[in-house]
Amino acid sequence: xxxxxxxxxxGGHALSVANVARSCDCRLVAFVDDKKAGYxxxxxxxxxxxxxxxxxxxxxxxxxxxxxAIRERVSKEYMTDLSNAVFPTLVHKSSVIGCDVKIGQxxxxxxxxxxxxxxxxxxxxxxxxxxxxxxxxxxQSYSSLAPRAVCGGTVEIGTRSAISIGAVINHDLKIxxxxxxxxxxxxxxxIANNVVAYxxxxxxxxxxxxGDRYL
Amino acid sequence: xxxxxxxxxxGGHALSVANVARSCDCRLVAFVDDKKAGYxxxxxxxxxxxxxxxxxxxxxxxxxxxxxAIRERVSKEYMTDLSNAVFPTLVHKSSVIGCDVKIGQxxxxxxxxxxxxxxxxxxxxxxxxxxxxxxxxxxQSYSSLAPRAVCGGTVEIGTRSAISIGAVINHDLKIxxxxxxxxxxxxxxxIANNVVAYxxxxxxxxxxxxGDRYL
Amino acid sequence: xxxxxxxxxxGGHALSVANVARSCDCRLVAFVDDKKAGYxxxxxxxxxxxxxxxxxxxxxxxxxxxxxAIRERVSKEYMTDLSNAVFPTLVHKSSVIGCDVKIGQxxxxxxxxxxxxxxxxxxxxxxxxxxxxxxxxxxQSYSSLAPRAVCGGTVEIGTRSAISIGAVINHDLKIxxxxxxxxxxxxxxxIANNVVAYxxxxxxxxxxxxGDRYL
Numbered sequence: 080x081x082x083x084x085x086x087x088x089x090g091g092h093a094l095s096v097a098n099v100a101r102s103c104d105c106r107l108v109a110f111v112d113d114k115k116a117g118y119x120x121x122x123x124x125x126x127x128x129x130x131x132x133x134x135x136x137x138x139x140x141x142x143x144x145x146x147x148a149i150r151e152r153v154s155k156e157y158m159t160d161l162s163n164a165v166f167p168t169l170v171h172k173s174s175v176i177g178c179d180v181k182i183g184q185x186x187x188x189x190x191x192x193x194x195x196x197x198x199x200x201x202x203x204x205x206x207x208x209x210x211x212x213x214x215x216x217x218x219q220s221y222s223s224l225a226p227r228a229v230c231g232g233t234v235e236i237g238t239r240s241a242i243s244i245g246a247v248i249n250h251d252l253k254i255x256x257x258x259x260x261x262x263x264x265x266x267x268x269x270i271a272n273n274v275v276a277y278x279x280x281x282x283x284x285x286x287x288x289x290g291d292r293y294l
Numbered sequence: 295x296x297x298x299x300x301x302x303x304x305g306g307h308a309l310s311v312a313n314v315a316r317s318c319d320c321r322l323v324a325f326v327d328d329k330k331a332g333y334x335x336x337x338x339x340x341x342x343x344x345x346x347x348x349x350x351x352x353x354x355x356x357x358x359x360x361x362x363a364i365r366e367r368v369s370k371e372y373m374t375d376l377s378n379a380v381f382p383t384l385v386h387k388s389s390v391i392g393c394d395v396k397i398g399q400x401x402x403x404x405x406x407x408x409x410x411x412x413x414x415x416x417x418x419x420x421x422x423x424x425x426x427x428x429x430x431x432x433x434q435s436y437s438s439l440a441p442r443a444v445c446g447g448t449v450e451i452g453t454r455s456a457i458s459i460g461a462v463i464n465h466d467l468k469i470x471x472x473x474x475x476x477x478x479x480x481x482x483x484x485i486a487n488n489v490v491a492y493x494x495x496x497x498x499x500x501x502x503x504x505g506d507r508y509l
Numbered sequence: 510x511x512x513x514x515x516x517x518x519x520g521g522h523a524l525s526v527a528n529v530a531r532s533c534d535c536r537l538v539a540f541v542d543d544k545k546a547g548y549x550x551x552x553x554x555x556x557x558x559x560x561x562x563x564x565x566x567x568x569x570x571x572x573x574x575x576x577x578a579i580r581e582r583v584s585k586e587y588m589t590d591l592s593n594a595v596f597p598t599l600v601h602k603s604s605v606i607g608c609d610v611k612i613g614q615x616x617x618x619x620x621x622x623x624x625x626x627x628x629x630x631x632x633x634x635x636x637x638x639x640x641x642x643x644x645x646x647x648x649q650s651y652s653s654l655a656p657r658a659v660c661g662g663t664v665e666i667g668t669r670s671a672i673s674i675g676a677v678i679n680h681d682l683k684i685x686x687x688x689x690x691x692x693x694x695x696x697x698x699x700i701a702n703n704v705v706a707y708x709x710x711x712x713x714x715x716x717x718x719x720g721d722r723y724l
Contacts, residue, residue, distance in 0.1 A: 175621055208408055227462070232521040263480035306663060307644075310643070
């Protein structure tokens, strides 16, 4: 029988992750959320974290938390507490992965997303619906692209940085770590670590610290 | 033999609808347009409305009119006049429909479009090329997304409202009914009924009435 | 044995072209670049132009040069020097081509791109990742769409003109020849020949000549 698949989280992002998992024929057995335990989501029971860690020590897991810093913390907790669990890469069947691409554990690629050839996407990243990175890009761990965000070739996105919905990043640029690019922005210059930046062209608006709210 | 498929309209949008119908293996027998009857479009005859309603009482129909208020009126006329006709949902084979999605009759989903999980798309809507709604969205009847328009999760679009080409709508927002969002706009606030709004961020520019011209 | 496939160029765009060629099951034997001859790219040898033209007189070729004027010049040189070579149209298997579309030799269609019904794409064009033209469009030879650029229906793009990343062109418009539309621009008016234009809405910023740098 197929290995059980558990999704940590029960919000809208968890539903999207479940949708990808189902397109990969995963056997979804539970969502995990202490506050909604006893309910169901899309026909699947929601259980407590205690129940989860006691019952599914060797399951496959997705950490379905959209906030990058919180996803990092929870991913590390689960990897520590469940040393025999597996955190597979999940790629929706409609998405396109180029040649010579490497994708780390725990990364989720939503429908109609694209990863260009010779790109590296590290651990626990999110490429949301219709997002795209082109050739020779690099997404560091826990970074994310919101729906329809797009990067030209040879773009690097730093650890835990978030590119918001519809943003466009020109080729040959680097976004530092723990930075946020606002929705619908157009980035045509380097963006430092630990900043919030938006606009077209994108300007740095203020600094932020790892774990601050997004916008 | 396959049920005949009739497309009401003969403009560019009708051609796009024909393209979707063909990807669904429909047997296209006619376009309907009194002003061009006797000509052909993409190898298919264009006939008059009178000829159509006399000859194809039980056919499958698509109402290929891009204007949302006119499409509503014509759809209702055809449903009244041809009580045994069927108005199927048409989804291009390249498009992606999530789990637990409901789509009403007469709705057309163009190539490379996306409907996220647990979304509702009601009757006679248009999701044009490369458009996307994310998880838990709702499009009311006769609403439309132009090419590459995108909505985050949990967005509601009211009856007959039109989202223009390339527009971006942030998550958790509602667009009222009979409103127009201009091309390339970025929406980050609630938009009332009966308004024209555009810009990045999107601002209400003026009021409009149901059936007014778009922009 | 399959016909050998040669890619002229060895930069990031050449890598993207190789990715498309592989999705079409082409037998990639060489990249051509005098400055990098002796090295390899994605496991394939890079050779000199002299070596190429002596050894692969009847091969299939892609001219993987992103600059439109240079691609025109090099394409014409190769067609003159290698009169028995073939310059096939390459379409990534994830892309969608509508009914009644004509595509010229040497044109490359990258992943998740879209060409609407009854459109004409002439010779040696580039439709980059996630770009889209809608019904009844025309791209003249050597023109290009960058990633996620989108055109509504009945748009014409002139010879050697380049539409940059994320740009949106409204329906029923014409972009002249040798013009550049800047990244993330929204075009809602006719654009003349030989201009650089950008912004939302897009304004003409300055004139340019065929072969000038892009921006």
